[in-house]
Amino acid sequence: MALTTIDGAACAKCKFFDTEASGESLGLCRYNPPIGQANGDAAGVWPKVEASDWCGHFEPANA
Template sequence: MALTTAGTAACAKCKFFDSEQSADLGLCRYNPPISQPSGDTAGVWPKVEANDWCGHFEAVAA
């Protein structure tokens, strides 16, 4: 099994990363949207930077 490091498991290389308007910022779509305190507001996904990483990394299929 290959060792996964923060550089190889960056959000930008993850299948759950949804880039917004720039390559440096996006949304993590691993979990469902987070509900907001106001009931009439839509839920949101966490904003992440392309070089962030976490334990849920799955590489984008080629």
């Protein structure tokens, strides 16, 4: 059973969702800064999310 939200909020419709680096069904969430890596030599990474995911930070992309 898929979870749904009011007005169909989903990462794919959020202004913080970036598909340029990952494709159409996966994307990067640009709401928070990149997450640091355990070995201090690697650069931080943006969280990967599914286009159908959603969270409490949703803002429509056209806003």
